[in-house]
Amino acid sequence: MKLKLSLAILFLLQLTCMAQSKLSSDKLTSKDYLDLALEKVNTAKSENDLQNSINEIKRIEGLDKNYWLPSYYVSYFELTQSFFTSLDKKEALLADAKERIEKLLEDKSSDQSELYTILGYYYYAKIAQNPHKNGPIYYKDVIANYKKAISINPVNPRPRYLLDLFEDNVNSFMGKKDSNLCEKLQKDKKLFEAFNIADKNYPNWGEKEVLEHLKNCDKG
Template sequence: MTKIITSIALFICSLLSAQSQFDQGMGKAFQLWGQGKNTEASDLFERIAAAEQTSWLPNYYVALINTTAAFQTKDKEQINLLLSKAQNAVTIEMTKNPNNPELLVLQAMIHTAWIAYDPMTNGQKLSGKVMELYGKALAIAPENPRVVFEKAQFEIGAAKFWGTDTKPMCAQIEKAIGLFATFKPETTFSPKWGLESAIAASANCK
């Protein structure tokens, strides 16, 4: 009996230690990201993802860091490098959980980054896929503010391109801002981003 209790105690300690290592690693990666050290943060999230394959979050942040960075450059080689890394991370997690709305939004953002880089080449090819992803995410999680906001953002871009009214999308951005106030992330490290961008987008929305 003593051996069993000792074994259970050791098992629990190992679980707590592993959880602690995960938390510490994630915290450090977020710290690096906050300091603008995108490459270091992405690399650390990638290492955590390899060690903690039951959590989709490390790869999610690998993809998010690299996708957001891709929107900030026009260098083809750099964009290809960033979005390839992002796509690989998302693909790994979507294979496990194809109905995760946060991953669906991120996949749509990767496509959008390609469209933003080369609208003439990628717009027609990827726009339909983006709307399909947002439609699926919205059906799964209609109260998720990132789903509502990013869908509206993409639709505004399309509306401006075609010269159509953006007021319905502006209303959706306002809705997203309200949803941010009530949305409760599942864990400490679950996605929370988007409110500041939504407020800024709303201020410029016409």
């Protein structure tokens, strides 16, 4: 009798734990799942780790069609991955990223400044794919999209710093030097310091890169 009672109590406890676990899971939103996925990206140590995180964020895309950030991050991470992956994977990553960006641009509830920023970043990635061939074709698209992003949100630091660095690269290619680059990057740094993100998952990348480039200014 005591054995049957103990088993019954154990069974009830298991049911309770399962119910609590499901209840906890049901309370998680797409924002919560994205937060967890982005934490994994921050600890990624290989291309395979990054790809697994991208796949996980792709699954989050389906949870809330009105939440633009999962598709944004898939695009951003695919563009980033294209810089160091093998040649046979680059084109598929770039094409998938651009398709997502263009679809998001149709959604006026998304942050258009951030989207035009990574659209410019897409064209920069295309140039990096084959600089001599694609540079003359896409450099105007890089500049135009960064400027479009700035016109939409003048205090967004990401398109400003990316534009400053890209124009410096173009000048270097032409045998020129932008003597005002460090001054521009200092302004970009201040923009990053003053920029307020809408929530913790909002795009906030770029500041570390600006600080790294400013170290070279200090050396000079």
